Amino acid sequence: MESLKAQFSQQLTASGLPETIPEEIQNVVSAHWQQFIDNNPSFTLPDSLYSDKNDQLSPEVMDELIHCWAGSDFAAQQCIRYPEWLASLLENHDKLPEFAQTHPGRLQKALDVVENEQDLIKALRLYRNREMLRIIWLDLNRRVSMQETTAEMSALADACIDSALNWLYQDCCQTMGTPYGTNIPGEEPVPQKMVVLGMGKLGAKDLNLSSDIDLMFTYPCQGETRGCKKVITNQEFFIRLGQRLIKVLDCQSADGFVFRVDMRLRPYGSSGALAMSFAAMEQYYQDQGRDWERYAMLKARVVAGNILAGQLLLSQLRPFVYRRYIDFGSISALREMKQLIRREVKRKGMESNIKLGPGGIREIEFIIQSFQLIHGGRDRSLQERNLLSVLSTLLSKHYFSTDEASELKAAYIFLRNLEHAIQAIADRQTQDLPKNSEAQARVAFSMGQKDWSELLNTLEEHRRHVTTHFDAVIADPETTNTKESHSDQWEALWLDQLSEEEEQQLMAQEGFKDIEASRKRLISLRDGKAITRVRRQSRDRLDKFIPLLLRVAAQSSEPDTFLLRILPLIEAVLRRTAYLVLLIENPAALEHLGKLCIASPWIAEQIARFPALLDEFLNLGDLYNPPEKEALANELRQQLAHIPEDDLESQMEVLRHFKMAHVLRVTAAQVSGTLPLMKESDYLTWIAEVILDTVLAIAWRNLTEKHGMPQDADGHLCDPGFIIVGYGKLGGIELGPGSDLDLVFIHSGGTNKETNGPRAIDSTTFYTRLGQRIIHILTTQTPSGILYDADMRLRPSGSKGLLVNSFSYFEKYQKEEAWTWEHQALVRARVIAGDQALASMFDDLRSEILSQKRDVEKLRDDVVDMRQKMREHLGTKPTPSSVKNGEAFHLKHDPGGIVDIEFLMQFAVLRYSSQHPSLLKWTDNVRISEELETVGLLTHENAHQLREAYKTFRLSIHQKALQNEDPIAGEAIAESLRQNVIGVWRGCMDV
Incomplete structure (x- = not known):
């Protein structure tokens, strides 16, 4: 003790402390040290604590002691009162953070000797104070982060609440009987346990060093006690149990308190019952829950008692806290x-x-x-x-x-x-x-x-x-100074306070051109029956929104188009006018919505059908910057991570909204001119690829949970032994905004081999069901529509063939039965998702099939014949008016159109890839043409002409799709490009 005293005296007196420590700190620490010496004159430390032969504690330890006592009288007083706690701290110095993980076990050991409530009160406080000393030591010395401190404080509170509750529950059952109950008619009642919900910082595992703990007490179901002469209701039992728990935690004794308890967040606040059944809790929040209670329930967490039952309750209350749609x-x-x-x-x-x-x-x-x-x-x-x-x-x-x-x-x-x-x-x-x-x-x-x-x-x-x-955040709605002078008139127009002449005059003055059509459409909404059936709150929102809409429309480039394309959206959300609040709160979002709707009626229709897409307008930076494929995959993974794996309906809704939101981003960037054609197709293709990869994973998981995994011919388990092959625009990385997906499914399962699950089925049946499940997820109509139209007609034998084919059959079919047009289609085929080994086999087979030496004349005849059939069936049928207006050229199917370019590329690959294997690398027409130019099979001029025509026609098709127009262009506009394609076609195919 003398050496320790000397060392402390040297460092913990005003004269010996480092000069960098302020005088006030020196005085505080010295006073604590003097009190420690006076109260514990015979205190000694184990020899193991000294760092050298001079019996000196390490400077690091001494510095931590100074910081702890300087920052906390409470910590110093605990050391003075219980010097053995200080000795333990110093002895376990390097391991102090590790104790954070062991509260339940260590506290239970401390409570093993408890025989009555007073013992419990004392044991809890001693444990709490000792742990607080350690936590404060670590926190003030920054040996742990703030987050680690608050997490451990929460863990300490959890352990104290749960341990105290368990002891008190057993004691209450002995004196009042055990509560029994059931929520299932006809079922035998079972013992009931209380559930303690932690709110606020405790619920968030974010408790501070001296925080109240906000609690709620609840229990699964009503009933009554058994095992004692006097029977009481479950509610009375749990109220008494709760009262005792509060006392044990909150009351002030000679050892202080454990945690101050605040129960005011419970239903009905201080006037409500201390404990309520699950049913009563659900009823309260359904009927009377207020907005601030939603805010409070964000952090609710089960901290003690029947954990599983409590988690079920919180899941049942989640719709109260989190609205299904953007709120x-x-x-x-x-x-x-x-x-x-x-x-x-x-x-x-x-x-x-x-x-x-x-x-x-x-x-x-x-x-x-x-x-x-x-x-x-x-x-x-x-x-x-x-x-x-x-x-x-x-x-x-x-x-x-x-x-x-x-x-x-x-x-x-x-x-x-x-x-x-x-x-x-x-x-x-x-x-x-x-x-x-x-x-x-x-x-x-x-x-x-x-x-x-x-x-x-x-x-x-x-x-x-x-x-x-x-x-x-939640700022007051933005205002604009532009044309503000007429804001009152717009409101008067909407509220039917102007004469017809005044309404027309206002609209003309504000830039509307087709005044009769715009006014008639607006008045049909204002005076229609639908608006008379909306709630008062909805009508108030509408009355606030429409004048804003008219003002913003008047400031746009095309007020009439803006108004006429937005009004269907307004009609679609009359019963869900919370969507209008977004636009009221964010006039900039309304302006951008108007610009996009002016540019594309397709976008306007999509948003009117699916108003949840309005959420995309909250972040205008993201709206015009669609993410790369890896970011897309990560985002979809995160969205699905919070949905139970067996909730297929919710998964399908997430997939649909994900697709719609990102297609909107791509089309917004396209119509705004910030995204080139090739990048647009890349993004749209990436969206489809990410979705197909996820859909396969969902379908695979669903089926393997029921049937186990299929086997290949050698008896090895397949994982998954299945690929999705994309043909056409998907295979060629050329998807447009409304493209369907040409798909083929192939598996490597063995014939007469069964899955390894309890409900075993043969592998062929398994893969057929897997394909069916994928189609179901893609094409089922949900509230958010379908994901994609899936076209399976390019599989072997077309619509008459099997939905899913084995690789061996697919190989045999391609080698022995496939028509030339099917080999043409294979040029644009690539694996989109699935088994990598099987994908490699497919790539090898594709190369083998496409690089076969062919009879050139027969190949040319087959390609020309198929092209002629397509022109006859799918090309334009000119009418006198279309010829007169110069609109008789179908950009895709007419001579000189996109399909001619596609057939030229396919013919070249089938004819020349046996000599030039590099032609097999690509599935898209642009890069195939570049490769043909590289190997000298196309002149630079012809290759350039084909690419320019192809990109121009495709861009025009995309633009027309966004205008809801057929892919038919004015012949004069496309004539030079078209003639270039026809010239190359004749040079290659008519020889």
């Missing part, structure tokens, strides 16, 4: 909550509160949780409880920029560390900045700041960032 209807409620926060911030004295004051913790929580409430219903990745985890997801989903997310994260971590520094001093729940100089110096020291002034400067910078982002 723009909650914006007004969130804005009201924001105004309440602002008003409270302005209260006198709030400036010093780092939680409730300006730029404080609560504002960061509001920013993050607002996005969860609005988008969490559809984007399940946002259904997280922990704030920083949600922030990371919001960044990855581009709701925030990197700078915004970084500023919020840095501010949150700083504020939470500062909160801990303030609370650690006396183990007191406070978020107010200290006012006396000693406490200020201690907090600055704990935060690693030079002095209090430096800390305040850093704090002010973080607060400023938070306030900026807080002001921006």
Whole structure:
């Protein structure tokens, strides 16, 4: 003890502490040390703790002790009162963070000797205080991150609540009987256990050093107790149990408390029953749940009791918290909550509160949780409880920029560390900045700041960032100064307060040209029967939106087109006007929606059919920048990760919305001129590839769970032994906005081999069902439509053939039975998804088939004959009016069109690939033409002419598709390109 005392005296007195430590800190630590010596004169440490022969503790350990005692009177007092705890801390110095993972077991060991409630109260407090000493030591010395501190605090609370509940439940069952009940008529009642829900920071595993714990008590079902003479209801039992649990955790004893308990978030608040059944909870939130309760339930988590039952309850309550669609209807409620926060911030004295004051913790929580409430219903990745985890997801989903997310994260971590520094001093729940100089110096020291002034400067910078982002989120609707003078008139027009002449005059003055058609369409909405059946709230939203729509339309390049193409969307959402709130809140989104609808009626129709696509307009940067294939795959994987694997209906909805949203992005970029034709097709093809890969995985998982895995001919398990081959535009990487998919399914399963599951079936049947399941997922009509039309007619024997063919049969068919046109189709075939080994076999077979030496004259005759049949069946049938108007050229099927170019490429591959294998590398027409030019089979001039015609015609077809027009062009417009193609065709095919 003497050597220890000497060392401490040297380092822990005002004269011996390093000069860098402020005088106030020296005084605090020295006072603690003197009290420690006075109270524990015979205290010694094990020899193993000394780092050298001079009996000196390492400087690192001494520095940590100084930081701990300087920052926390509570920690110092625990060391003084229980010096053996200090000895244990020092002895286990390097292993201190590891104890965070073992609370349940260590606490249960401490409670094994408990015989009555008083013993329980004491044991819990001693365990809590000892662990708090360790946690504070680690936190103030920054040996763990803020997130690790809050996670361990939450784990400590979970263990204390659960251990106390288990002990009290057994004790209550002995004195009051065991509660029994069942929710299934006719079933025998079973014992019931309480479920404890943790709310707020406890629910989010984000508990601070001296936080209340917000709890709710619930139980599965009504019933009554058994095993005692006096029978009571389950509710009475669990209310009494809850009261005892609160007392055990919350009451102040000589050893302090465990956790302060707050029950005010339960249904009906302080006036509600302390414990409610699941059914009563569900009924309450369904009938009376308020917006702030949705906000609170975001973080609800089962922390003790019957965990599985509690998780079932939370899943049943999830629709209350997260609306099925994007919940723009909650914006007004969130804005009201924001105004309440602002008003409270302005209260006198709030400036010093780092939680409730300006730029404080609560504002960061509001920013993050607002996005969860609005988008969490559809984007399940946002259904997280922990704030920083949600922030990371919001960044990855581009709701925030990197700078915004970084500023919020840095501010949150700083504020939470500062909160801990303030609370650690006396183990007191406070978020107010200290006012006396000693406490200020201690907090600055704990935060690693030079002095209090430096800390305040850093704090002010973080607060400023938070306030900026807080002001921006759920901001008041933007206003525009342009033509504002007529905003009242637009409202008067919509509310039928103007004469017909005044309405026409206003529309003419504001730039409408086809006034009669636009006005008639608008009036049909205003005076129609549909609008009389909407709810009051919906009508109010409509009355607010239409004048805004008319004002923005008047400012557009084509007001009439804007209005006429947007109104079907308005009619489609009359019963779901929350979608209009998005556009009210974001006039910039409305302007961009108008631009796209003016540019493309196809886009307008898609959004009117599927209003959920409006969500894409929240982030205009992403709208015009579709992601690359890897990012697409990652996004789809994340969206599906939050859906149970057996919920096929929800998976199909996610797939459909994913496709629609990303096709919208591609078409938006295309019509805005930011995406070249070839890149557009690349993106649309990537979307299909990612979806097909996922659909195969879903279908495979569904079937293997039932039947096990199929076997190949050698008895080896196939995984999956199946490929999806894309033909046509999909194979050629040339998909357009509304293209269907030409598919062929091939497997490598063995004949007469069965799957290895409990419900075994033969492999051929398995793969047939796999193909059927894929088609089902692709083509079933759901509320969001279909994924893709799938065309399977290019499989062996066409519509008469098997849906799924074995590789051996496919090979035999291609070699012995396939027509020339089927080999032409194979030129544009490639594997899209499935087994890599089988894909390699397919590629080898394709090369073998295409590179066969052929009778050139027969090949030419077959190709020309097939081309002529297609022209007769699919080409234009000129009418007098089409000829008169110069619109008689079908861009795809008429002579000189796209199919001529495709047939030329296919003919060349079939004729020359035996001599030039490099022709087999590509499946798209542009790169095949480039390869033909490289090997000298096409002149530079002819190759260039074909590519220019091909790209021009394809671009025109895409543009016409977005205008809902047939792919027929004015002959004069395409004449020169067309004649170039015809010239090359004659040179190659008519010889």
